[in-house]
Amino acid sequence: MNLLKALFERTGDLKNIELVSISTLGEGIFNHPDFGKSFKMNSLFVSQNVRKIVNSSNGDYIPIFLSEIPILFENNILPLDVALIHVSPPDKHGFCSLGTSVDIARSAVKNAKHIIAQVNSKMPRTHGDGIIHINEINSFVEVDEALPEVSYSSKIDDITMTIGRHCAELIEDKSTLQMGIGAIPDAVLSCLTNHKDLGVHTEMFSDGVIPLVQNGVITNKFKKKHRGKIATGFAIGTRKLYDFIDDNPQVVFLDIDYVNDTKIIRSNPKAVAINSAIEIDLTGQVCSDSIGTYQYSGVGGQIDFMRGAALSEGGKPIIAIASTTKNGESKIVPFLKEVTEYGVAYLFGKNLRQRAHALISIAHPAHREHLEKEVYKRFGR
Incomplete structure (x- = not known):
């Protein structure tokens, strides 16, 4: 949280910064009015606090199985320059814990060029793969901050x-x-x-x-x-x-x-x-x-x-679903929204905008202009 706040305080100074994450917690973290001047969200999962950004010209989403995300990092399909991580204080041997979130964080640590850690005394120390030695971390920021909670x-x-x-x-x-x-x-x-x-x-x-x-x-x-x-x-x-x-x-x-x-x-x-x-x-x-x-x-x-x-x-x-939405509409529907394709395109690791352009490149020439217009209407440039 503190690392992101500090990052967003530099809005306007930084340019062309791509942010990559899965689920994030905390209301209003990404609500800086000039977010798009410095940052682009390329999300691997769309949580509530980034939903508006991902569906705007300032963000996008990469459809991918959670199990395959480390492949993006390891094979440099989605290269990482900096990993911002949240860890417990080091023990007497110098080992911190990734605490509540090992998931893709361990892979990010392994593959990013620079590691910045928020060291939080309130982060639980957990067992398993999320153990990281201080020698693996390039920069530290110490905080004593309650973790985001959801009931x-x-x-x-x-x-x-x-x-x-x-x-x-x-x-x-x-x-x-x-x-x-x-x-x-x-x-x-x-x-x-x-x-x-x-x-x-x-x-x-x-x-x-x-x-x-x-x-x-x-x-x-x-x-x-x-x-x-x-x-x-x-x-x-x-x-x-x-x-x-x-x-x-x-x-x-x-x-x-x-x-x-x-x-x-x-x-x-x-x-x-x-x-x-x-x-x-x-x-x-x-x-x-x-x-x-x-x-x-x-x-x-x-x-x-x-x-x-x-x-x-x-x-x-x-x-397991409720039978209707909050607005009373049925969740059991006659058909899902149709998606069609013509030809073959390599889509792995691409976000929605990139996928759209890849598919257009193999669409029938008679329809490409129309499809390009639809992409522009949906995503902007």
Whole structure:
């Protein structure tokens, strides 16, 4: 947070700075009125606080599986000059922890040319892959600042709880769970108090797992990978959650290309993936990342886990949604927004604007002028 604030204070002085991130927390971080004069957001996931920017001429989005993001860094498809990271203070041996967010951060550290660390006394020290020695860090900024908090359980309403009960009925004892972001996963967890010997292998988790661990429902006894431990890439929740994961050997934070690897996910028996969606058509096709041309979230790890759960012995991929939007519109729709193509284009690692131009280059010549006009209307220059 402090690093970003300091960066945005230099708006106008800096030019052509590309910002790359997945989920970020904190309202108003990116709301500088002159943001576009210095910065361009090239997001790998669209969280609420960058949604407006990503859908403007000052930003874009790269559609990619969460598990594949490290490939972008390692193969220099998306080169990183500087990694801004958030770590715990170093221990007596000089090792800091990436704390709540190992996910793609470890890969960023490995591949960026310069590492700037915000060292926060309130960042929990977590076990797993997120250990980084001070010799790997080029610059330090010390802070004593509370972490951003999100209480998903406070957003649970009657409809969400009903969905949670339906999902809980599908989950067997000894299952291994993945939960996406939002109130529905915590609602599902609150309905699992009578289950036995559940495990957790998930890209992220929140406060909802804590009572199940404390009451012996989550034991991780029957997982084949990281038996006895919760395996995750990152955690978002309240201070209660951050205290729970602090120096807790029951929880391991691992690189996202491992956590979200379908081979690893499927190796656990009865893997259950619980995710949400924006809409589902009558043929069962699911849209989870956009509303028409408006980029709402991102691919994330949903497909990684839905596929991994489908391949797991006794596994179950679950899409859990309310039947209508807040405006009363049906989330079950006749068809998804159509997308067509003519020819072949290499799209891996490209953002939406770059993808559009790549596809236009292989479109029929008779339609290219029209398509270029549509790209201009949507993205600007």
